[in-house]
Amino acid sequence: MSDATKILAPPRAATAVRRTRVRWLMLSLVFVGTVINYLDRTNMSVVAPLISKEFAVTPITMGILFSAFSWAFAIATLPGGYFLDRFGTRLTYGVCLAGWSLLTVLQAFVGGFASLFGLRLGVGAVEAPAFPANNKLATAWFPQNERGVAGSLCSMGIYMGTALLTPVLFWVASDYGWREVFLLSGSLGLVWAGVWFALYREPSESRRANPAELDYIREGGAVVGGTSDGKPFRWDLFRKLLTFRQIWGVCIGKLCANVTLYFFLTWFPTYLVNERGMSMLKAGGASVGPYVAAAAGVMFGGWIGDVMIRRGISVNVARKTPMVLGLLFTGAIVLANFTSSNTLVIFILSFAFFAQGMSSTNWVVISEIAPRQLVGMTGSVISLVGNLAGIITPITIGVIVQSTGSFAWALGFCGIVSLIGVFAYTVVLGKIERLVVE
Template sequence: MPAVRTTRVRFLMLFLVFVGTVINYVDRANLSVAAPLLKHEFGLGPVEIGVLFSAYAWTYVIANIPGGWVVDRFGSRVMYALAVLIWSGFTVAQGFAGRFATIFGLRLGVGVAEAPTFPVNNRVVSIWFTQRERGTATSVYLVGQYIGMAAFTPMLFWIAHSFGWRAIFWATGVIGIIWSGVWYLLYRDPEACSWVSEAELAYIREGGALVGSHRVASGAQKQKFPWRKLATVFSNRQIIAICMGKFASLSSLYFFLTWFPSYLISERHMTVLKAGGVTAVPFVAASIGVVAGGLLSDWLLRRGASVGAARKTPIITGLLLVPTMTLSLLTDSNTVVIAIMSFAFFAQGVASASWSLIGDIAPKSMIGITGGAVNFAGNLSGIVTPIAIGFILRETGSFGWALGLISLFAVLGALAYTFLLGEVKRIEIDDEPLDASARAVRSPALDAHSREDARSTQD
């Protein structure tokens, strides 16, 4: 008689990850709301603003790989709570900055502290959700990137208009400090959670959830940083393709997170309050796109498509639709522009389903560090895109070439997924002998499922 699933604890853990992602992205993007005001106070040009926008990514990309490693070694509960607490402290401090260099330095600090967050997100979904649920679960936490901005951008513009740009950082930072405590109190890994029933634990394990992966990682691989294995991961054809695609997808995301409010105010001549209202619309569209991409991926998987086809279809389709943003150059209507930008951002949301693909490919004991490696490569766009747009604005005074650059990146990303990624299968590099505790967490059902999964991923 099949076991009855008496608990749904995995959905609580997913909700915690979702809220954390909302806070994460609000604290990344709050500078974009403050920028139109603080640039006048500090006398900054477009290149300087672009450098400020990119400062976060400078340290974020460097810290992503060690960030993923500490997640694999110390687990999600402690590392996420500590990360949120530290980056929120840096966020509050930005409200007291008195010059360009201070804000730049504090943004560097935010980037370091936020590095473990997406490796944590990816790991939580990988250990709590079955393979057939993973695409939808990934889309739920990814939608937090956009829901946060959709819900809070109008409020942040109102705060800036009413109390000044400094209050933006104080408000968002305090919320994060509170959330760090909530996460630490509530989050648990499956094997350490007293609320999860044996039935739910068996269900997720037999469905391909990597239950016990933290204990595997903390056994034989805990003692040193796995440089050789990391090199193997980075040289893998699948990872190279995902890194290129992630860079392309995040380039358009970083445009909306950094320069988009300035685009509405300077290029479309909107007031601060009006820009604050309409900025939310593309983020709502992107939220719908993220969910649609995840649902489409899991639907294709249930319909019998291979893992590769199910994961790549929404990603490639979304990337190929991102260049529709250049159609905004053909109209003077702000309403039409918002509609075009919303559709392009919807497409970017659909393309963000690559995190579920990472969950299908990453070595079992290196989920965090593999996610960190991909996030490292992808978030290089957070350095390149804002600064490149700043130079374009300085030289041309218009966003036209900037939209063209983002569109070019999107097409190149689609080509990487189409022609370079190839067969989707889990990377097997765990060649050291497992210790007793690691062997104990290996489930025969899970191993059998993994072998079956590897056979079924022909593209």
């Protein structure tokens, strides 16, 4: 029997004793954490039109402010991965969640552009370990044949939370002011940090998970014993990690997918207000459709990959299919340039964002390829490169808008880059399999 067959075979323990489902409780903790994470990223895009007026900010300067988060995020990502592998998911994620939430609250009290820029840098730095931690949790708590849905649920928090809560932020900004937006979103995170510390445990430390569940996830390929053994970090293993084509294939593909994501996370509300002439409240309502579509795309991409694996299709084909097709159809975003109907524009953008969400199952691939002793660092490397889009996209779009007076070429930029991502996943990535570093 092959190793792949052993991984996917129904665990024997599952037939003897009814197993608990604690893994889904643990996943729900990071799902809500991800909602809060992206709420604290996107709140700036909601209040951007108001801040631009109050602080007399140009489009290019606003693009720099949007990118502040990602500059610090990029610098802190590798150290974040180190702390994650050294100190574990519970401590690292919990401290970071509390830290970025406090910095978000402080943004409500800034007196000018410089202090706001500095606090956005701080939020970016402290959020850096968040998604590598999500990946580490999925690797520890979920068997291979459930990892697609688990990873998709984590990613869905980006889109569904933004879809449901962004209109609330628009309402708060419109009726109360932009400072109250930061107070609300930051306070939610401080509360959830307490919930995280109270409930999260690694599989080997959990008193809620019974042996049947632990056997089930272990036999399915989960790293139940954890990967944080407190041993000194080995740079030779890290250097070897960077020699694998799989790492760079996912890095480039994720970077390209994130260009469209960061358009929606930063400039999308301004596009609706300035380019399409919507009011703040109307823009808040219109923004729901694309984010709901993206959440559906994430779930569809993860679900179809898991279904393909259960039907005997290779992990390589099953994981690549939604990523490649998703990025291919993301290019449809450029079609919004060819209609004057706001209704049709929202439909086109919703379709493109659905496709982008479908491609975001790349986080599942990270859990499939990461060396067992470098799960955190693997996620951090890919997160670092992928989130360079958070620097490139807002500044590039700011330059385009200020130079041309329109978002037309900005949408074209997103469409072209998504096709480069198709090349990365089909040519550069190679075979999806667990990498080994010794």
